[in-house]
Structure formats: structure tokens, C-alpha cells
Amino acid sequence: MDNIDKRILEILQTDCLKTAKEMASELSLTTTPIYERIKKLEKAGYIKQYVALLDADLLGKSIVVFLNLTVKDHHVSKRTEFIQQMESLESITEFYHISGSYDFLAKARFSSIKEYRDFLVNDVASISNVSDIESQIVLEELKYSTKVII
Amino acid sequence: MDNIDKRILEILQTDCLKTAKEMASELSLTTTPIYERIKKLEKAGYIKQYVALLDADLLGKSIVVFLNLTVKDHHVSKRTEFIQQMESLESITEFYHISGSYDFLAKARFSSIKEYRDFLVNDVASISNVSDIESQIVLEELKYSTKVII
DNA sequence: ATTCGCTTATCAATATTATCCATTTTTAGT
DNA sequence: ACTAAAAATGGATAATATTGATAAGCGAAT
Numbered sequence: 001m002d003n004i005d006k007r008i009l010e011i012l013q014t015d016c017l018k019t020a021k022e023m024a025s026e027l028s029l030t031t032t033p034i035y036e037r038i039k040k041l042e043k044a045g046y047i048k049q050y051v052a053l054l055d056a057d058l059l060g061k062s063i064v065v066f067l068n069l070t071v072k073d074h075h076v077s078k079r080t081e082f083i084q085q086m087e088s089l090e091s092i093t094e095f096y097h098i099s100g101s102y103d104f105l106a107k108a109r110f111s112s113i114k115e116y117r118d119f120l121v122n123d124v125a126s127i128s129n130v131s132d133i134e135s136q137i138v139l140e141e142l143k144y145s146t147k148v149i150i
Numbered sequence: 151m152d153n154i155d156k157r158i159l160e161i162l163q164t165d166c167l168k169t170a171k172e173m174a175s176e177l178s179l180t181t182t183p184i185y186e187r188i189k190k191l192e193k194a195g196y197i198k199q200y201v202a203l204l205d206a207d208l209l210g211k212s213i214v215v216f217l218n219l220t221v222k223d224h225h226v227s228k229r230t231e232f233i234q235q236m237e238s239l240e241s242i243t244e245f246y247h248i249s250g251s252y253d254f255l256a257k258a259r260f261s262s263i264k265e266y267r268d269f270l271v272n273d274v275a276s277i278s279n280v281s282d283i284e285s286q287i288v289l290e291e292l293k294y295s296t297k298v299i300i
Numbered sequence: 301a302t303t304c305g306c307t308t309a310t311c312a313a314t315a316t317t318a319t320c321c322a323t324t325t326t327t328a329g330t
Numbered sequence: 331a332c333t334a335a336a337a338a339t340g341g342a343t344a345a346t347a348t349t350g351a352t353a354a355g356c357g358a359a360t
Binding site: 009012013014015016017044045046047048049050051052053054055056058059061064066083086087090091092093094095096097098099100101102104105109134135136137138139140141142143144145146147148149150 | 159162163164165166167194195196197198199200201202203204205206208209211214216233236237240241242243244245246247248249250251252254255259284285286287288289290291292293294295296297298299300
Binding site: 171 | 345346347348349
């Protein structure tokens with residue numbers, strides 16, 4: 001993991017369809033070392049996935065909500081069950097165990113307030129271990145990046 | 151935006167390096183329509199970016215923190231200045247204006263608690279308009295997906 | 301029912317790119 | 331300076347993306 005590897009990862013985090021040729025000229029190398037370094041970085045697990053990022057607004061999924069949750073029962077089996085139930089909800093895109101006043105933080109995306117309401121009433125309410133929910137509705141997304149600064 | 155387009159977007163959100171040939175066989179088409187549909191989806195803005203997702207832990211960036219912030223002055227100029235200052239901090243990967251007890255929510259990533267402390271003391275403390283901060287440190291990432299359900 | 305115009309598919313040709321290999325160069329340790 | 335290991339070069343080829351010409355399907359208007 002030298003400086004060249006880092007620069008390759010930086011480029012891939014911005015545009016993973018950039019050709020080896022283009023990267024080679026940016027980094028003053030030929031295509032082969034670029035190619036081999038990328039393969040090595042993939043095998044070593046530094047690169048987890050290559051994905052397309054979509055415009056959620058254009059797709060009608062413009063409601064984003066952060067849910068702060070506390071649970072009643074912290075025992076292992078109840079906790080595991082709770083986590084599995086939350087993870088299985090496909091509206092939830094991110095889910096974290098956190099420190100602070102709440103136990104868990106979830107990010108979810110909906111196409112309307114009604115859909116969000118239905119999610120609360122039907123999906124979350126059916127999970128028994130939840131003791132408290134506080135929702136933070138996103139009014140504006142000011143920055144969103146998947147980049148890891150290396 | 152018909153069903154085929156949706157399936158293409160679903161595939162690209164999971165693996166954007168999948169070849170047109172593979173997608174064509176999955177969707178019972180030939181490569182050309184796949185290729186043209188993808189170009190059309192790109193031009194229409196549905197696809198914002200193609201990126202590599204990295205393993206932050208492997209790269210030594212394993213501390214993730216959510217920061218809940220309130221600001222003192224909500225007037226336009228002060229607010230704009232605050233937003234610009236926050237966005238410019240490269241530790242902050244996500245930044246939202248939210249409803250609820252706090253005004254803003256930020257996600258940040260650090261390589262150590264010390265780096266997080268320095269961020270609080272040096273970077274955030276130098277932003278004058280901040281009245282209150284509550285940090286939620288991520289103890290475990292249970293789910294992370296960039297997918298938009300279509 | 302028929303024709304026109306539009307959309308979308310297929311097929312085939314070619315331009316690019318990824319991928320691999322043999323050889324050379326560079327690097328780091330002795 | 332010498333050696334062994336690592337990394338880069340340049341070129342060959344296999345695969346894929348990209349383009350263009352053409353044909354099929356379909357709804358609207360006649």
C-alpha cells in the first residue's frame with residue numbers, strides 16, 4: 001500500500017470506470033502496473049464493491065429519515081432478533097449500533113410521507129423490542145460522499 | 151423508465167462492472183439495447199456516479215461518528231457560512247439539514263479517537279455559529295448500502 | 301384494415317480496452 | 331557493487347464497448 005496504490009484508490013472512489021490507460025497517464029505509468037495493482041487491491045479486500053450511485057430524487061425516493069431507537073431488552077437473543085428484523089427491512093439502507101442516549105441509528109428512504117408513516121405503523125411497530133423512537137427527517141442533503149480519505 | 155430500465159439500475163447498483171453481455175443474458179436481450187439504455191439513463195441523470203466502495207477498517211479508518219449540531223444564528227448569511235465551513239471539512243462525509251431537536255446531522259470518519267478529538271477541538275470549535283454538539287459514536291456498523299429501492 | 305412515424309430490437313463491423321506474458325528496469329538489503 | 335525480489339515496460343491477443351445499418355413491433359390517424 002504505497003502512494004501509487006492510494007492514488008489509484010482515490011481515483012476509483014471518484015470514477016471506477018476510468019480506464020487503465022487514463023489512470024496510467026495521470027500517474028505516469030503504463031497500463032499493466034495499474035491493472036495489476038488494482039487486481040491486488042481487490043484481492044486484498046481494499047475494494048469491496050463497484051457500484052452505480054443513483055439520483056434518489058429523480059427516482060421519486062426523496063424522503064430520507066434518520067431513526068434513533070432504544071430497545072427494552074438488551075439480552076443477546078432479543079438483541080440479535082431485533083437486529084435481524086431491522087436489517088431485513090429494505091427501506092433501511094444503513095443501520096448502526098451507537099453510543100449515547102439512543103442504542104441504534106437507522107437511515108431509511110421513502111417515496112412519500114405516507115410510505116414513511118406506513119413503515120412506522122406496520123414495519124417498525126411490529127418489532128416488539130423497541131421502546132423509543134425519535135425520527136429526524138432530512139430537510140436537505142448538503143453533502144453525500146462514499147469516499148474514505150486515505 | 152420501464153421494467154427493463156429498473157432491472158438494469160438494480161444490477162448496476164450491485165455491480166457496475168457487469169458486462170453488457172452478462173446483463174443481456176440475464177434480461178433476455180442483446181448487448182446493444184442494454185448499452186443504449188444505460189447511456190440513456192446516464193444522460194437523463196438517473197446514474198450520478200460509478201464508484202468503488204472501499205473497506206474503511208482495512209484502511210485504518212474505523213472510527214465513525216454522527217454529530218448532531220444546533221446553530222446559534224439562523225439568518226441566511228450566517229447559516230450559509232456555517233454550511234460552507236462544515237462541507238469543507240473532509241472528515242465529514244455526509245451532512246444534512248434535519249428536523250427535530252437538532253438542526254444538522256453530520257457523519258464523519260476518523261482513524262483514531264485522538265483524530266476525532268483533534269477534529270472537535272480544532273476544526274469544529276473554530277466554527278463560531280455552533281451552539282451545541284452531541285456525538286454518537288458508531289460501535290458497530292450493522293448494515294450499509296448505497297442502493298435506492300426502485 | 302392500412303399506412304405513417306416512433307421506439308426499440310437485432311446483427312455485424314470496428315474501435316477500445318482489458319488481460320497476459322516475456323523481458324527489462326528499478327529497488328532494497330548485504 | 332552485487333544479488334534477489336519487486337515492479338515496470340512494451341507488445342500480443344482476447345474480450346468488450348461502441349457504432350451504424352436494418353428490421354420488427356406498436357399506437358395513432360386516416
